[in-house]
Amino acid sequence: MKNKEIQEKRMKEYFIQATKSILKGEGLKSISVRNIADQAGYSYATLYNYFKDVNDLIFLCVNDFQEECKLFVISKTKKTPKGLDRIKDTVFAYISYFVEYPGIFDLFYLARVGDFGNKQTTINVISNSLDDVCESEWNYCISRNLLPIEKLDSFKNQLKYAVIGLLLLYLNRRTPDSYSEFMDQANFQIDNILGLNNSNRTSTSIKNEN
Amino acid sequence: MKNKEIQEKRMKEYFIQATKSILKGEGLKSISVRNIADQAGYSYATLYNYFKDVNDLIFLCVNDFQEECKLFVISKTKKTPKGLDRIKDTVFAYISYFVEYPGIFDLFYLARVGDFGNKQTTINVISNSLDDVCESEWNYCISRNLLPIEKLDSFKNQLKYAVIGLLLLYLNRRTPDSYSEFMDQANFQIDNILGLNNSNRTSTSIKNEN
């Protein structure tokens, strides 16, 4: 039946929307089956008619958040001139997204998954999250010879590890203990990797430094 | 009374030892009040006569593990010639420690703390964990002019963020999905930061690459 599929999809969406809302607001620590079901307007057991378990549901949100993050980044960087400066701002915007929604950082990088087996695509989305957000900018830089193509993977990986390390220590261990110090650190790390060392930043995201 | 203090200290040690044993073995996910108390040979409620709550107890283990990690690193690197090579091996050994005991990585970097207020010293131990392990080696390099002192903090931070990012993705997201690829990544990142780019590694820890 076609109706059944439509209805099932709708039901799933109700639960997914509820889960996303909690993750963006109270965060992962406030996620519970009863909490989600409340927000969706159903009983907690109903959830199990549409999802294997609560992890299944939670990790379905990853794709939506990744899309949202990408849009967030684009809206924050479209004024920056294309090129390495825009790469830098893109990475900054990526960081800002997770600082604004720490619960989503928890979901992407900290949450434990019961069964990794059938979630490989989700894991891949997460692992490529930053690359995905930066992809078109990298392509631009390569096409304009703004960076040697053989350095591309190296830059991507360095940025990925640095950004995750920075966010983890700041969001989870309050190190550094102020936002401005954290942003200074991020600025320095990114400049270092992209070879913008001499750097007086003039790009837009400097405004976020508070 | 002095006896009371001695006895109290002993009791605390029993619980701490039990907690450490579980963390090193089954990992953080297997920690529970009843589990710890079982291993310590007491009832679960007894724990609350000596610790405010279970987080209090868990985070007391951090200092011991940091010490253990330092000894682990020393034993793995003492044959390497002092200098930047030994810095590199030290970082590798640090990584190996957490790969061997992923539960301790969870404790150090992933575990959520209910109340950050009175745990600031613990947070500091964690945030300075890698620097602490490398400290004497950095001092050596500085004293022999093997690296300019004004670059010291930069190197420390770059290594810290890269190492935490690498470990987080590997241990928590299985990325890269093989140990040897992970070690290759680590090798590359460390070389890059320390300026050993041309690199054919000859130091001891290469043996761990499996």
Next chain:
DNA sequence: CAAATATAATTAACATTGTTAATATATACA
């Protein structure tokens, strides 16, 4: 040494969690 008191350890109990089984309700079809 024995009784009274203080201290420490245990069991009982509660609220919250994820999940499953049993039951009720709505929908589809004859």
Next chain:
DNA sequence: TGTATATATTAACAATGTTAATTATATTTG
């Protein structure tokens, strides 16, 4: 309309952290 099927809800379970009540054990005091 009445029966079969699908879907939603309540009840129940086991495990969690934590606190209160209770029991056992030391310690002090006569």
